[in-house]
Amino acid sequence: MAITPPSHILPGPPPVTVALRRSPRARRLTLRVSRLDGRAVLTLPQRLALALALDFLRDREGWLRAQLAGQAPALTPGPGGSLPYLGAALPVHEHPGRNVVLRDGTLWLPADGRPAGPRLAAFLKATARDRLAALCDSHAAVLGKQFGRITLRDTRSRWGSCSSQGDLMFSWRIAMAPPEVIDYLAAHEVAHLARMDHSPAFWTIVARLCPGHAAARAWLRREGDRLQRVKFD
Numbered sequence: 001m002a003i004t005p006p007s008h009i010l011p012g013p014p015p016v017t018v019a020l021r022r023s024p025r026a027r028r029l030t031l032r033v034s035r036l037d038g039r040a041v042l043t044l045p046q047r048l049a050l051a052l053a054l055d056f057l058r059d060r061e062g063w064l065r066a067q068l069a070g071q072a073p074a075l076t077p078g079p080g081g082s083l084p085y086l087g088a089a090l091p092v093h094e095h096p097g098r099n100v101v102l103r104d105g106t107l108w109l110p111a112d113g114r115p116a117g118p119r120l121a122a123f124l125k126a127t128a129r130d131r132l133a134a135l136c137d138s139h140a141a142v143l144g145k146q147f148g149r150i151t152l153r154d155t156r157s158r159w160g161s162c163s164s165q166g167d168l169m170f171s172w173r174i175a176m177a178p179p180e181v182i183d184y185l186a187a188h189e190v191a192h193l194a195r196m197d198h199s200p201a202f203w204t205i206v207a208r209l210c211p212g213h214a215a216a217r218a219w220l221r222r223e224g225d226r227l228q229r230v231k232f233d
Contacts, residue, residue: 016064018042018057020050029056033067038074040064076231078116079109084230085124087178092116117232121172125152128175128182135186136168139209145193156228159220160185162192176227177220184216 009017018031018040026045029052033040044053057064075084082089085107094111095101100119101108107123109116133150140147148167160170168189174182187210195202206213 016040016061016068018064020044020053022046022048029053031057031060031064033064038068040068074229074231076117077120079111083107083120083124084176084227085127086175087181092120121232124175125172128152128170128172131175131179131182132168132170132186135183136190139187139190140193142209143190143194143205145190147190147193159224160189162189162196164196166193173227173230176230177223178216180212181216181219184210184213185220187213188217 009015020042022044024046026043028045029048030043031040032043042053042057044050077083077092079092079094082091084090090102091106093106093108095108096111097108098110098112100110100123102123107120109119129150129152132152136147136150146166148163148165151167151169152172153169154173155169155171158171159174160168162168170185170189174185177185184206187206191202191205191209194205210216
């Protein structure tokens with residue numbers, strides 16, 4: 001997919017940058033705003049005149065600005081703020097120690113001038129790995145199944161997956177969700193060890209492993225974008 005030209009700027013206030021992409025598969029003009037990073041992209045059919053595309057964009061400027069204004073700002077956690085953690089806001093502060101410490105309901109980071117983001121991400125990864133490993137072990141035992149390795153990634157399109165070899169992958173951002181949502185995600189992927197589909201039989205297995213899965217699944221659909229918008233870089 002080529003980008004020609006790379007972007008167009010609508011004058012403000014405030015100015016809005018829109019990425020312009022030509023696609024051989026596009027049959028019409030489409031304007032979308034990412035729910036994750038607020039990026040606006042106008043997709044053009046391969047041979048459409050650029051002037052027509054810019055006219056289309058200007059006609060929809062009001063809609064575009066309304067979409068951008070309605071988005072929640074990205075959260076960048078750090079000392080003096082809080083970190084979404086197990087469904088709650090975990091206070092984050094600095095201390096003179098050398099290690100990241102969770103104590104008395106507060107997360108303490110070393111006051112050594114190093115960026116907080118990578119340390120907070122590492123803390124969430126460790127939490128996700130510990131909880132998911134225990135939950136997957138428990139759910140797999142109920143089914144009499146075994147899984148391979150557990151991999152953690154920062155994925156945007158899915159919260160988890162199960163390969164045909166029985167390896168499980170999860171987004172470590174799930175550590176920001178409530179415990180019952182983490183349990184549902186583990187049950188969902190472990191259930192794929194028995195059924196590699198989303199048939200009624202599959203959901204029967206999920207319900208057996210996680211009786212409250214419907215509410216947890218609804219929470220993840222409703223709040224998942226918010227977790228994806230937390231920045232750690």
